Amino acid sequence: MIAMAFYELRLAEPAAFPLAEKMLLVAAIVASLGVFAWRLRPIARNVWGSKKDTDFSLRPVGTRVWTFFWEVLCQAKVIKQRPLPGLAHAFVFWGFLAFALVTLNHVARGFGVGFLQYAGAFGTFYVVFAAVWALLVAVSIAGLFVRRFVVRPKWLGAKVSVESGVIAGLIFWLMATYLAALFVQDGGAAALGLWWVHTLVLLVFLPIIPGTKHLHLVLSPLTVFLKRPEFSQLPKLEGDEDFGLVAGKDLTQMIALQAYSCVECGRCTEHCPASTTGKVLNPKEIVLGVRSYLNENGPGSEMVLLDGAQPALSMEAAFECTTCGACEFQCPVGVQHLPVLIGLRRGAVNTGAWEDKYGTKLFLALEKQGNSLGMSSAERDKFIAKQEFPIFDGSQEYCLWLGCMGSYDPKGREIVSDFARVMRALGTQFGVLKKEKCTGDPARRLGNDLLFGDLAEQGLKAFATAGVKKIVTICPHCVRTMATDWQEYGVAPELEHHSEFMARHAHLLPKQVGENIVYHDPCYLGRYRDVYDEPRTVAATAGDLVEAERHRERSFCCGAGGGLAFLGEESGERVSHVRAKELVATGAQTIGTACPFCNTMFRDALGAVGGEAPPQLLDIAQLVARGLAERSEDADVTIGDN
Amino acid sequence: MKIVVAVKQVPERDAVVRVAADGRSVDESDLAWTMNEPDAYALEEALQLKERAGGGGEVVVLCAGPERVQSTLREALAKGADRAVHVMTPESGEGALAQRDSLDVARLLAEAVRGEAPDLVLTGLQSDDLGAGQTGVVMAELLGVPHATLVLHVELMEGGGGTPKIRVKRELEDGWMQHVEMVLPALLTIQSGGNRLRYATLMGIKKARQKEMREAPAAAAAKRVVEVLKVSPPTRVKQTEMLTGSAEEIATKLVEKLRFEVKVL
Numbered sequence: 001m002i003a004m005a006f007y008e009l010r011l012a013e014p015a016a017f018p019l020a021e022k023m024l025l026v027a028a029i030v031a032s033l034g035v036f037a038w039r040l041r042p043i044a045r046n047v048w049g050s051k052k053d054t055d056f057s058l059r060p061v062g063t064r065v066w067t068f069f070w071e072v073l074c075q076a077k078v079i080k081q082r083p084l085p086g087l088a089h090a091f092v093f094w095g096f097l098a099f100a101l102v103t104l105n106h107v108a109r110g111f112g113v114g115f116l117q118y119a120g121a122f123g124t125f126y127v128v129f130a131a132v133w134a135l136l137v138a139v140s141i142a143g144l145f146v147r148r149f150v151v152r153p154k155w156l157g158a159k160v161s162v163e164s165g166v167i168a169g170l171i172f173w174l175m176a177t178y179l180a181a182l183f184v185q186d187g188g189a190a191a192l193g194l195w196w197v198h199t200l201v202l203l204v205f206l207p208i209i210p211g212t213k214h215l216h217l218v219l220s221p222l223t224v225f226l227k228r229p230e231f232s233q234l235p236k237l238e239g240d241e242d243f244g245l246v247a248g249k250d251l252t253q254m255i256a257l258q259a260y261s262c263v264e265c266g267r268c269t270e271h272c273p274a275s276t277t278g279k280v281l282n283p284k285e286i287v288l289g290v291r292s293y294l295n296e297n298g299p300g301s302e303m304v305l306l307d308g309a310q311p312a313l314s315m316e317a318a319f320e321c322t323t324c325g326a327c328e329f330q331c332p333v334g335v336q337h338l339p340v341l342i343g344l345r346r347g348a349v350n351t352g353a354w355e356d357k358y359g360t361k362l363f364l365a366l367e368k369q370g371n372s373l374g375m376s377s378a379e380r381d382k383f384i385a386k387q388e389f390p391i392f393d394g395s396q397e398y399c400l401w402l403g404c405m406g407s408y409d410p411k412g413r414e415i416v417s418d419f420a421r422v423m424r425a426l427g428t429q430f431g432v433l434k435k436e437k438c439t440g441d442p443a444r445r446l447g448n449d450l451l452f453g454d455l456a457e458q459g460l461k462a463f464a465t466a467g468v469k470k471i472v473t474i475c476p477h478c479v480r481t482m483a484t485d486w487q488e489y490g491v492a493p494e495l496e497h498h499s500e501f502m503a504r505h506a507h508l509l510p511k512q513v514g515e516n517i518v519y520h521d522p523c524y525l526g527r528y529r530d531v532y533d534e535p536r537t538v539a540a541t542a543g544d545l546v547e548a549e550r551h552r553e554r555s556f557c558c559g560a561g562g563g564l565a566f567l568g569e570e571s572g573e574r575v576s577h578v579r580a581k582e583l584v585a586t587g588a589q590t591i592g593t594a595c596p597f598c599n600t601m602f603r604d605a606l607g608a609v610g611g612e613a614p615p616q617l618l619d620i621a622q623l624v625a626r627g628l629a630e631r632s633e634d635a636d637v638t639i640g641d642n
Numbered sequence: 643m644k645i646v647v648a649v650k651q652v653p654e655r656d657a658v659v660r661v662a663a664d665g666r667s668v669d670e671s672d673l674a675w676t677m678n679e680p681d682a683y684a685l686e687e688a689l690q691l692k693e694r695a696g697g698g699g700e701v702v703v704l705c706a707g708p709e710r711v712q713s714t715l716r717e718a719l720a721k722g723a724d725r726a727v728h729v730m731t732p733e734s735g736e737g738a739l740a741q742r743d744s745l746d747v748a749r750l751l752a753e754a755v756r757g758e759a760p761d762l763v764l765t766g767l768q769s770d771d772l773g774a775g776q777t778g779v780v781m782a783e784l785l786g787v788p789h790a791t792l793v794l795h796v797e798l799m800e801g802g803g804g805t806p807k808i809r810v811k812r813e814l815e816d817g818w819m820q821h822v823e824m825v826l827p828a829l830l831t832i833q834s835g836g837n838r839l840r841y842a843t844l845m846g847i848k849k850a851r852q853k854e855m856r857e858a859p860a861a862a863a864a865k866r867v868v869e870v871l872k873v874s875p876p877t878r879v880k881q882t883e884m885l886t887g888s889a890e891e892i893a894t895k896l897v898e899k900l901r902f903e904v905k906v907l
Contacts, residue, residue: 237844240848243844243845349843350843350845351843351844351845352840352841352843352846359841360838360839360840360841363841364839364841367841367842368654368655368676369656370656376655376656377656378656448841448843448844449844450842450843450844450847451841451842
């Protein structure tokens, strides 16, 4: 029997069912669907009853369809970010899809209306096709079972999930009964037994789904399709009573749907710079906290979200987020953490509930001085005069935006000055604004809508008055805030990060050899703007690139984002130290950065964890400018047209 | 307890101040305005007093000036003041704030305070622009209430036979503090830095729109007792000297200069 050729495989099916068994089957199906619906109903009610997402639009449909195809059907993200378990999961998923036809036919058979002719050509093919998948699913689910219960990666949570074991067992039984039916007599008692076991397993499986993380089977395809198209997309506050996520009444349908879709895989936590350095914040628990809140209070509740009954939803946790977006990027089921985390901050700051010495100091500095460092704008005037930066008058192609760091921070100023040298050497005409105020990035990320709105309006007005058409800046935070967050108030001129500008001129930049450079991806350039290659192109002109263990989409935050650069000492290990150690471990002589905040964080971190001879720390603009200095020792030439 | 906080609107700290054509005042045409910093601390102290008392009572914010000062009053309402009184003076010319001396401004404010009959009047110890430091104390004299200056902290005292009292902490020189007990009503001029200021919130701004802002007419300008003769920008007196040489030489020269020229070592 074992030796028979695969084309001889026949799926054994029971003979005709007597009426009593048909009745039993109907009763079992009704019971199963009944329990399924009964358990799903409160969840559907909580999602549907939540606040409408007024900013929701199905457009761009094309992008949504593509994301659905790539992330759901192809399981691309699941596989790419955790290859082995990801592939195992994908096999189970694809196996389920392949089994849809078999399962339908299986149930139909119970009513005597089976439609797959297993003796025919298609039937024979499909039996074998499904058998291959059954084997893959069985092996995969067994592997996932071992991972969850024996290997036990800590991201899955300290508590072993019994229900996951049950589900894995049920899936295994589904496959085993299918495969076994290939080896028993058609129409015999064994075939009948296997049929019933298979059916009952299915009918037990179904009602388990709602109320557990296995609900992702039902919800996540929808969630991935419907999620907000923009990274860290924050909704506009509507009306006089909307201050962000203060209470349950502020949770939207999108947030609720995403919370119920969470599969508790813990990828968000695994990649979170706060969680992994011993802080309170745990992005997975934030999502699950929202879910339990909804389960306990229902939608529309007036109970506070932060520091209320859900321990995970604490003020402390919400303000530990660096907004690096690793969680949102990693999530395989379409959960978008940043609108929740920043939404909670908005709720706390817009109502004045958040009291923090450093946070207040930052807000007052932005209110009064208009910059995050609390410096007098006269200091910027002096710096501009000393560097002889021309004032933008409409005749130049670019407005060089300095940003708070470029205007006031010593290292930021060096970076801006070096970038200006590169622009001058390339013969690019640029000017700077006479006065600049912060783009509002830290206010936006910390949830201060009043301050952010004021700064956005002032910034838009300043560009309009000066007649700026194109902006280039060294700061990815400024780029993101002006290009995306300002949209609530108007449209900023065309923007470019200096890495993009220099990459377009890479063929004109001086070639330098002789050292290894490790490039660190800033969150706001990489995950937020999808710019990974340009800064590498620029850095590669100055030496040989090496990569840190975590790079590109998986890059680890420097710890500065989300306004945290301005807040007090962090608890646990410093995020910047962890990242600096990773960069040092590459053995590169130079660390290349493309964000003045990353730069300043690493400057401090290298002093502590850089070892005896820490690597050099240079912005990519400084790397290029260094080459210009070497070249211009012979002659002070303009590169470009020669 | 009812507290009136008198605030002033002053040019922003970074403002480029130009002397007006008459040579005796400041050109106001191109200035950005903000709340005087010590007044912001006075407001904060008032709000905290009210909060410590369990939220009862009222904080009324008072400001004299042209229409533009309403933005400062709105800011105070947004931060938590209950209502505002605006003593409206002309934008310029006869009766404008800049034309009045400290005594006259104090009269304007005292008149408005009298109508409110508060238990306590708070104001900043001086203004960031003119810095006379007189408005508060003159007001106290005009109102006939006791006053204390350079106050960092105010505490309401319990009981005591029906007369409400306060205990105030005054800042003396060199880290010395003085604690004074006073009977109410009283007037205090508040020193900067005693509290942590609060930030303006979206909710506060929205609530402020619903709050009362009463406009009160200003009395005609009295004859000045203090005359401004001339306003002039500061002249640069700071000198920078670069020390050159090796690190050791520079350090030696620096110590020498600090010891014998600056005499701080």
